[in-house]
Amino acid sequence: MTQVKLSVNGKEMSAEVEGRTLLVEVLRDKLGLTGTHVGCDTSQCGACTVHVNGRSMKSCSVLALDVAGAEVTTIEGMANPDGSLSVIQAAFKEHHGLQCGFCTPGMVMTAAALLKENPKPSEAEVRAYLEGNICRCTGYHNIVKAILAASGQDVAAIAAE
Amino acid sequence: MYNFDFTRPSSIKDAVAAIGAGGQALSGGQTLIPTMKARLAMPETLVSLTGIQEMKGICTNDAGQICIGAATTHAEVAREVAKSYPALSDLAGHIGDPAVRNRGTIGGSLANNDPSACYPSAVLGSGAIVKTNAREIAADDFFQGMFTTALEEGEIITEVKFPVPQKANYQKFVQPASRFALVGVFVAKFADGVRVAVTGASGEGVFRWTEAEAALSKDFSAAALDGVAAPSADGMISDLHGTGAYRAHLVKVMTARAVAAA
Numbered sequence: 337m338t339q340v341k342l343s344v345n346g347k348e349m350s351a352e353v354e355g356r357t358l359l360v361e362v363l364r365d366k367l368g369l370t371g372t373h374v375g376c377d378t379s380q381c382g383a384c385t386v387h388v389n390g391r392s393m394k395s396c397s398v399l400a401l402d403v404a405g406a407e408v409t410t411i412e413g414m415a416n417p418d419g420s421l422s423v424i425q426a427a428f429k430e431h432h433g434l435q436c437g438f439c440t441p442g443m444v445m446t447a448a449a450l451l452k453e454n455p456k457p458s459e460a461e462v463r464a465y466l467e468g469n470i471c472r473c474t475g476y477h478n479i480v481k482a483i484l485a486a487s488g489q490d491v492a493a494i495a496a497e
Numbered sequence: 498m499y500n501f502d503f504t505r506p507s508s509i510k511d512a513v514a515a516i517g518a519g520g521q522a523l524s525g526g527q528t529l530i531p532t533m534k535a536r537l538a539m540p541e542t543l544v545s546l547t548g549i550q551e552m553k554g555i556c557t558n559d560a561g562q563i564c565i566g567a568a569t570t571h572a573e574v575a576r577e578v579a580k581s582y583p584a585l586s587d588l589a590g591h592i593g594d595p596a597v598r599n600r601g602t603i604g605g606s607l608a609n610n611d612p613s614a615c616y617p618s619a620v621l622g623s624g625a626i627v628k629t630n631a632r633e634i635a636a637d638d639f640f641q642g643m644f645t646t647a648l649e650e651g652e653i654i655t656e657v658k659f660p661v662p663q664k665a666n667y668q669k670f671v672q673p674a675s676r677f678a679l680v681g682v683f684v685a686k687f688a689d690g691v692r693v694a695v696t697g698a699s700g701e702g703v704f705r706w707t708e709a710e711a712a713l714s715k716d717f718s719a720a721a722l723d724g725v726a727a728p729s730a731d732g733m734i735s736d737l738h739g740t741g742a743y744r745a746h747l748v749k750v751m752t753a754r755a756v757a758a759a
């Protein structure tokens with residue numbers, strides 16, 4: 337076992353890990369941050385998406401030791417400091433961007449990565465950016481709408497589908 | 498996933514030593530880690546290349562070639578060469594999905610030489626040079642069949658050098674479920690001729706479609722392909738996503754689209 341140190345949501349944390357321990361296993365099993373979900377465990381569904389040094393990654397396909405020392409942001413780090421929902425989270429709630437909620441942590445993290453790179457994306461750009469995040473409930477329309485709304489764009493004209 | 502020892506050297510020299518001692522190189526891990534989870538690979542030691550600064554980043558050398566460190570991610574390539582080599586940027590920016598592009602690397606993709614990967618077509622189509630810890634290998638010699646390259650045991654890719662063509666374009670017909678290339682064609686027009694590299698189609702991995710190259714070198718237009726027969730369906734991958742004949746047909750269609758868009 338080796339000790340790995342990470343800065344998670346702004347807090348210095350460490351855990352004992354094996355070579356094979358995945359980043360998502362450290363987050364969920366060692367640090368108790370179970371907001372990050374494991375859906376497929378084959379790096380396709382995106383439920384485990386977190387930010388590593390500011391970039392979105394699938395934490396089920398990253399070894400913990402390979403990102404030792406990194407700054408990691410998870411869904412638990414997305415709310416405002418006073419505990420209220422962030423703009424993106426509030427938009428998902430407002431526009432019904434979730435049903436069962438399993439994919440939502442990954443969707444929110446991916447949306448945050450998109451809006452950091454591209455603050456006013458088009459609908460097509462939002463859909464393309466979500467290519468690695470699978471939702472089996474919503475049909476994506478309201479997720480896309482929520483992200484467009486979070487970017488400050490008027491979504492009133494987009495019908496609920 | 499079976500357990501393994503993990504090491505993350507900070508220099509090419511130390512990495513080569515660790516791999517020479519029996520370690521398996523790990524770059525972004527977007528193929529290797531899922532493969533290990535499926536227990537299709539079970540190395541005893543993994544040698545991560547992600548901590549080697551000298552293998553990261555992009556520059557232009559005196560010969561005008563774009564030099565990309567092997568541990569540079571797809572997302573970085575997409576951002577950094579958007580102006581200097583738009584076709585390469587576009588290809589890199591459409592590999593996998595955003596999270597995969599933030600982790601996967603050009604060196605890892607080339608060393609794996611998946612027959613449906615995008616990067617091999619850009620490297621072969623550009624006539625790029627694959628630099629390793631030991632030597633420089635021309636793209637025409639590097640790719641040697643499905644999942645097979647000229648890399649020797651213990652040899653790692655450190656950099657890829659791309660000559661910049663006058664015009665280029667990559668067209669990918671995606672397999673709708675996996676988003677890998679069912680067929681992808683990279684076309685590059687240089688002063689001394691045109692190169693056409695095809696991925697996704699052949700059971701032998703990426704290849705140059707020389708008949709199209711000859712026609713396009715005389716006349717760089719989609720119409721120039723009218724008189725060229727699609728490549729033979731023999732040896733093309735045939736699976737539930739498409740027959741060999743369908744892939745062969747797509748090669749010609751995607752080549753014409755790439756020429757038109759270049």
